[in-house]
Amino acid sequence: MYLYAVQRSHRWLVSQSHIVLLSIMHLKLIYQLGGLIPLCTSIGAQAQRPNIVFIMTDDQDLYLNSLDYQPAVKRELIGKGTTFSRHYVTVAKCCPSRASLLRGMAGHNTNITEVNAPGGNWDKWLISGQNEDYLPHWLTAAGYNAECMGHIITKLPYIGKIMNGYNTANYAQRPAGWTHIQTAVDQYTYEYNNVVFSLDGNTPVSYPGYHQSDVIRAMSVDRIEELSAQDKPFFLGIAPTSPHMEPGGGKWPVPPVRYKDKFPDLKAPRAANWNPNDTYQQQKASWVKGLPLLNETTIERLDGLYRARAQSLLGVDDIVEDVIAKLAEKNILDNTYIIYTSDNGWHIGNHRISAGKSLHYKEDSNVPFIVRGPGVPANITSLLPGAHLDLAPTFLDIAGVKPDDPGYPQFLDGRSLLDNWKNPATELTQCPVNGGGHEVINVEYWGIGEEASPWGQISHPNNSYKTLRIVHPDGGTYLYSKWCTGDTELYETASDPGELTNRALNADEDEDISRLLSRLNALLMAAKSCAGDTCRNPWSLLQPEAERRAIPAQANLTITCLEQALEPKFDDFFASVPEVSFEKCMAYQYRPNEMPYWPENVDLGEAYRKPTDNYISSSPKGEKVVSQGFFGTVTQRNVMLSEILKTAKELTPEQLG
Incomplete structure (x- = not known):
């Protein structure tokens, strides 16, 4: 049948x-x-599909070496899986990064570009209609929560932070598609010892006396216990907020109290771009160029932040350890993909910025990414590139849904990484690169530059930019950026891993640099305009013969990678491509401000979302739950959900406002 x-x-x-x-x-x-x-x-065929456990932290770094202080992650994931060292976010900030991941689209196509209005938040996600057409809906259609005979079961749970702006005023408009979702609720999301979640859009519940990491750990283990009793594949999302800072100036993340004295002498790494001298700083762009040297008092405080981040990640490490132990206990570990990553990176002291995210430099955009699962080799590091917008198509691939299947979302900008996971030692050919375009990573941003100084949050204007990374190991590795201020940056990242020497400043004196800039400008023009196939291979839009720029892209392309594009015979063509520019610096995406596009008639994802012009965000006004004390004691290390629920309390109407 x-x-x-x-x-x-x-x-x-x-x-x-x-x-x-x-x-x-x-x-x-x-x-x-x-x-x-x-x-x-058949039911048997579906039962053999792999499970997926997706763990995403909040603001975890790769280049500050945070993974070194997570023994369970090192032992169970890095040691028994593959680390992908060139995995990027396409927007280096929480809400737009999460929206891009869940929709499988570039930020310029989701139009969720910030954590607040007008750029974007949960309310904009709802109003745009994207809540009704994203990853959990597609996985449901693939059978990850439906038996072959149509009996619906709870197989698609999510626990933790979903998106900025999901709060005590709009909680009833729950994240759709999940069959069980315990969602962190603003204004409590980053208050580690004041835990408030909403289950399936119901009245938010306070869990007094417990640290958030322990609550998420207990909920995750309890959910696996339930899922394993049903002979069906499942997707489980786990999203702790560690090591995100608590709201307010200089409030470091708060670890479970059992870890508050760990790493007493730990200091932030002094990398090549740590607090650089004027020679390098004057080569930066926009607001970054004018930053003063960090003084010793600030540096001492930043080392305290670094320790607090490492301590708080030990609570996440407990989640990883217990989730893997429960999967093993239920004999489903070997048939489960476990993916560990962060929604964006983080910097401390790099380029004189005290701390924060929101920039295109590697500390913010290149994130931890580790995969363990069926067919994934153990204990190796791969240079194969990927991005968060590739994860939705990858999960669909695991679920058995292919791009040419009827019903596959046609607006996806990413590609499946499953083959990379199973063959991480594959060497990239120079031209074409895995069929074209995979050397190109597009990073973009609209809004303020976020600096989390020890003395309070600082917001820097003029932080909108468009960026490319060329990540091919043999054909040159570059970071190229155009800012809303008109500044240009170009770093050769293999020889300059600190991204310190801006080679764009020498373009007038160096013909090779000038030629390279013309190609990268054109490629950035294509990448900022891309959708679907052209995001997977922006070179397809940059063919000297206009008839070859058809969509979908033809197979017989003249140019498939940067090496070919640099041939002098193409100089006139690339000179004809307009420069990427902004009319002015704005805090959100506005099409006329970023004209022109290539081609001119791109729709920036508008065909797949509703208009959100002048939308209004919800504003929580309730009396906040007050929590006193520090939790996460040694005795609470293995606390079960049944024990936590004994003291759980629904928020009152006064607290909801």
Whole structure:
């Protein structure tokens, strides 16, 4: 017997009214009629699909070496999986990064570009309609929470932070698609000892007397206990907020109290770009150029922040350790992909910036990314590139859904990384690069520059930029940026890993640099305009013959990588591509401000989302729950959810406001 679901637009809708049981003799007729999609051939076949456990921290760094202080991550993930050292976020800030991941789209196509209005937050996500068409809906359609006979079960849970702006005023408009979601609620998301979550959009609940990491750990282990009892594949999202700072000036992340004295002598790494001298700082762009040297008092405080971050990540390490132990106990570990990453990176003292994110430099955009699971080699590091917008297509690939299947979301800008996970030692060919375009990472930003100084939060204007990274190991590795101020940056990152020497400043005196800049400008123009296939291979838009710029891209492209593009015979063509520019610095994405595009008629994802012009954000006004004390004691290290629930309290109407 076979189960089919009726196709509706680009999603699969499965309900009892749509289910038709068909014999094999009807198979050809079904496909001739069209619009019907096979979900699975048998319950046994579906049960063998791998599980997915996705763990995403908040603001965890790669280049400050935070992973060194997480023994469970080192032992169970790095030692038994593959570390991908060139995995990037496409927007180096929480909300837009998470939106890009969940929709599989570049930031310029989600239009979720900040953590507050007008750039974006949970309210903008809702109003744009993207809450009704993103990752959990697609996984549901793939059968990750539906049996072949149509019986719905709880198989798609998510625990932790979902997106900035999900709060005590709009909690009832829950993240759709998840079959079980325990969501951190603003204004409490970053208050580690004042835990408030909403279950499935119901009245938020306070969990007094416990540290947030322990609550998330207990909820995650309890959920795996339930999931393992059902012989079905599952997706479990776990999103702790460590090591994010607490709100307010100079408030470091707060670790479980059992870890507050760990690493007493730890200091932030003094990398090559730590607090650099004027020679290097004057080569930076916009507000970064004018920063003064960090003084000793500030540096001492920043070392305290570094220790607090390492301590708080030990609470995350407990989550990793217990989740893996529970998967092993239930005999499902070997059939489970475990992905560990962060929503963006973090810097401390790099380029004289005391602390923060929101920049294109490697500390903010290149994030931890480790995979353990079926077919993934153990204890190796891979140079194969990837980005967060590639994760939704990767998860669909694991679920057995392919790009040419009916119902596959047609607006995805990313590509599946599953083959990279299973073959991480693959060497990149120079031209074409894995079929084209995979050497190109697009990083973009709209809004303020965020600096978390020891003395309070500092917001820097003029922080909008468009950026490219060329990450091919043999064909040159570059960071190229155009700022809203008109500044240009170009770093050759293999010889200059600190991203200190801005080679764009020598373009008038160096023909090779001038030629390189013309190619990178054109590539950035294509990347900032891309959608779908052209995001996966922006070179396809940069063909000297206009007829070859068709979408979808043709196979016989003249230029497939930077090495080919640099041939002098293409000088006139690349000189004809307009310069990437902004009319002025703005705090949000506005099409006329960023003209022109290539081609001019790009829709920036508008066909797949609703208008959000002049939207209004919700404003929580309730009386906050007050929590006193520091929790996460040694005796609470293994606390079970049943014990935590004994003191749980729903927020009152006064607290909800």
